């Protein structure tokens with residue numbers, strides 16, 4: 001194996017340690033051809049192996065490179081190769097687990113123009129998914145991520161985004177920043193029960209954001225009729241067709257929950273002027289606690305503007321018909337649960 005182009009062109013790389021699967025010269029050449037003249041700023045080489053990808057980038061003009069690897073024999077090979085390519089002074093080698101190293105880099109606010117992620121084929125897809133979700137924040141504007149894999153990218157990890165090319169048994173996907181940054185929105189509420197109005201907001205939010213977490217919480221100003229887990233179960237039933245929507249029970253403060261979920265947005269429905277005052281107050285307070293979290297409002301459709309969970313509870317408890325007010329799939333359950341008198345609505 002040799003460095004293909006640039007200042008270290010022709011440098012012969014050290015022999016590959018056992019257990020390390022290097023990117024072949026042919027695949028490396030194709031990857032760098034696809035990247036064109038894209039060599040500036042900093043490079044991050046994850047699961048670096050022999051470091052060939054990062055060193056090739058250094059040779060072609062990248063300023064600095066960080067190599068992350070946990071195998072000690074591979075770490076030795078990276079050191080040797082950097083020395084051979086006369087690039088050791090522009091490199092940082094970090095020994096450790098990729099996930100943990102990325103977390104540290106995120107905390108330090110580091111950014112890279114080019115990120116290579118070439119995970120060993122045995123690494124579980126779930127780990128790769130976790131790594132991918134963090135790369136968006138580490139990528140500088142205009143940057144690219146290059147993913148190498150032994151199988152075609154599955155939906156959910158990097159989805160259908162980016163350009164994937166196949167070289168024999170190797171799939172290489174190149175992604176731009178906009179293709180990797182997932183915008184996660186939390187849609188919180190007490191949903192006691194979920195109404196057709198709520199469902200409309202969730203559906204519309206799912207079209208705007210990459211993922212929507214419906215968070216069933218406790219509004220301390222209201223006494224809920226049904227335990228949160230059961231309210232969540234009803235929502236799951238009516239959102240099961242929406243692939244990018246998940247439902248969870250939320251404890252504690254909404255801002256803390258959103259932070260744990262890696263969400264950038266709170267999404268809420270707004271019906272009438274009467275909603276505005278309390279929503280405005282909550283949005284301002286949440287913003288004081290977590291300024292980076294944006295609250296976004298979706299206007300309720302006209303036909304839902306007078307619909308509320310409390311109206312549904314009142315009508316059901318007095319034996320009225322709630323058809324059309326709650327999704328059909330849970331109509332019977334809502335009738336049964338909410339019509340039984342228990343002293344409050």
Ligand code: PNS
Nearest residue numbers: 188189190217218219252253254282285
């Ligand atoms: O459907 P609701 O009753 O309007 O939902 C209100 C909810 C659950 C979204 C709100 O009460 C909430 O965010 N609760 C979590 C606790 C919290 O963060 N309180 C501070 C809000 S300023």
